[in-house]
Amino acid sequence: MSKSKPWGGRFSQPTDAFMESFSASIHYDSRLFRQDIQGSMTHCRMLARQGIIAESEADLIVEGLARVKVEIEEGRLPFRDDQEDIHMHVEDRLRELIGPVAGKLHTARSRNDQVATDLRLWLREEVDAIREALRSLQRILLTLAETHVETVMPGFTHLQNAQPVSFGHHLMAYFEMFDRDRQRFGEARKRINQLPLGSAALAGTPFPIDRAWVAKELGFEGICRNSLDAVSDRDFVIETAAACSLVMMHLSRFSEELILWSSPAFGFVELSDAFATGSSIMPQKKNPDAPELVRGKSGRVTGHLMGLLTMMKGLPLAYNRDMQEDKEAIFDIIETVRGCLKVFAGMLAEIRVHQKAMAAAAKVGFTTATDLADYLVRQGIPFRKAHEVSGRLVRLCVESGRTLEQLSLAEMQAADPRIGADVVEVLTVTASINARKVVGGTAFATVRAAIEAARSQVV
Numbered sequence: 001m002s003k004s005k006p007w008g009g010r011f012s013q014p015t016d017a018f019m020e021s022f023s024a025s026i027h028y029d030s031r032l033f034r035q036d037i038q039g040s041m042t043h044c045r046m047l048a049r050q051g052i053i054a055e056s057e058a059d060l061i062v063e064g065l066a067r068v069k070v071e072i073e074e075g076r077l078p079f080r081d082d083q084e085d086i087h088m089h090v091e092d093r094l095r096e097l098i099g100p101v102a103g104k105l106h107t108a109r110s111r112n113d114q115v116a117t118d119l120r121l122w123l124r125e126e127v128d129a130i131r132e133a134l135r136s137l138q139r140i141l142l143t144l145a146e147t148h149v150e151t152v153m154p155g156f157t158h159l160q161n162a163q164p165v166s167f168g169h170h171l172m173a174y175f176e177m178f179d180r181d182r183q184r185f186g187e188a189r190k191r192i193n194q195l196p197l198g199s200a201a202l203a204g205t206p207f208p209i210d211r212a213w214v215a216k217e218l219g220f221e222g223i224c225r226n227s228l229d230a231v232s233d234r235d236f237v238i239e240t241a242a243a244c245s246l247v248m249m250h251l252s253r254f255s256e257e258l259i260l261w262s263s264p265a266f267g268f269v270e271l272s273d274a275f276a277t278g279s280s281i282m283p284q285k286k287n288p289d290a291p292e293l294v295r296g297k298s299g300r301v302t303g304h305l306m307g308l309l310t311m312m313k314g315l316p317l318a319y320n321r322d323m324q325e326d327k328e329a330i331f332d333i334i335e336t337v338r339g340c341l342k343v344f345a346g347m348l349a350e351i352r353v354h355q356k357a358m359a360a361a362a363k364v365g366f367t368t369a370t371d372l373a374d375y376l377v378r379q380g381i382p383f384r385k386a387h388e389v390s391g392r393l394v395r396l397c398v399e400s401g402r403t404l405e406q407l408s409l410a411e412m413q414a415a416d417p418r419i420g421a422d423v424v425e426v427l428t429v430t431a432s433i434n435a436r437k438v439v440g441g442t443a444f445a446t447v448r449a450a451i452e453a454a455r456s457q458v459v
Contacts, residue, residue: 023321024081026089028328030072035121036086037069039114042217043197044105052207053104061105064098065090086118087111108209110201112231112319117197119327121218123240126334127189133341134182134247138175138458140348142451145171149447152429153268153358154367161365164429167358169442172450177250179457184243192236195220199227202318232318234308237326241305244337245298251340252298255291258347262288267357272350275343290347294340301336304329362429366394366404371426371435379418389416 015023041062048058068090071077083089095102145168155165195218198204198211204227211223224230261268271288279285311325369390376386393415397404405427412419425431437443440450 020084021081023084025085025324025327026079026081026083028331029086029115029118030079030089031331032086032115032118032122032327033072033090034069035118036090036114037065039117039121039197039218040090040105041065042214043109045217046210046214047104047107047207049213050208050210052107052209057101057104060098060101061094064094064102067097068093085111085115087114108200108205108207109197110199110231112201113196113199113227116199116231116233117195117218119330120192120194120196120220120236123236123330123334124189124192124219126338127185127192127240130244130247130334130337130341131182131185131189133338133345134178134185135458137341137345137348138178138182138454140345141171141175141178142454142458144348144351145169145175145447146451148353148355149444149451151353151355151358152362152433154362154365155442161361161367163370164362164367164432165442166433166444166447167353167355168451169447172447172454174250174254175454178247179454181243181247181250184246185240188236188239188243190221191239193219193221194224195222196224196230196233199224199230202228202231228318232315232320232323234312234323234326237330238305238308238312241301241308241330241333244333245302245305247337248294248298248301248340251344252295254344255295258291258351259288259295262286266361267354268361269354270352271347272352274350275347290343294344297336297340301333304333359429363403366397368404368427368429368432369394371432372404372423374435375423375426376416376418381416381418 044053044058044061044065047053048055068077071093077089077093079089083092091102091105094105147168148171149166149168151167152164153167153170154161155163155170195211195215197214197218198209215221215223224233258269258271260266262271271286271290273286275288275290276286277289279287308326308329311322315322372393373383373386373390376389377383381389393404393407393412396402396411396415397407405424409419409421409423412423426435434443434445437446439446
């Protein structure tokens, strides 16, 4: 039995070589070394403050931990499977540097509450970074939306032309999605930012520790109130994964639209060469690889969320080794989301909008038919009847290969005599858009007001 095993006293047979490799987490939880050392330093100082270890011992341990941190940062301390995890990696090296007194560091704690603390510290930083990345993306959206308030495009339902809208209004829909995402991360952060350290393995500790002091020193807002829950809780990981999945779902929807819009069939936008690739056989191709990759990676993040939920669903209290599987998933989720947000921000900042193509498409498909029905309602006709009249005139247009604007007044009045010459004023795309002045609507003035109000949210 290796002397480095923290639990070796109970065992008389060495760990199977493959089992040792199979169970090791050091190859991925090594990224927690800064948080692990930060938490250990604070825990050590608390032990000295409480008289549990001597001040001189605490000074020696903290100095040794600082040296370990530098060695890891400089790549001078290789990671080994026989050290199992980042906690033992740090502690073993600390013992080599300062001797047996290193063993006092683990007084009044367990790897169970230690890893939960490390993960919360790490995740808190990553959530802050994602919130800032979302804020940056929102700023880019605001700039793009402001530029294109009066750029007209077709709004779609069922991917069929429905009603004309401002392209700026369309972009602001994504601003709202990302704003909800940012709020979700802010709410999740409050639950992440609770200190589990001091819960020990599962039942707490008999030593007179000061958890409140440790929480304050590490920047936690509060303390996990139940030791069993503290070491077995991964809700904060799953909640973050769920928030990330929603971000990716929103990015994927936006990606799908960019992919469609950049195709020759739409021709609404063109991606910068920096965010597209070509074909190895077809020289004319310009493929929207950036949004396609983001769309694909959304499934990866959602899959990790399902994996985390499935992992936790059958676990009895308290800690179980299954929970080691949380880290690879959440590490990959965070890395994927941050990468996708970065590429999306760069892509949108350089996108080229083809306003004429959008405007032409907005006129296709009788997108002002609802405006005709609304016109009839203002003449005192019930909406259901007005809808029927407008539908009959659309059918006439389909059969004769014309648009609503191309019908004569006589043809319209044959459908309903209350239609007057002023109907032409409501059948243009611009009139349709500007008629929708209701808060949240697509009228140019309303969209400008929405953009102005939104700026205060992302300062």
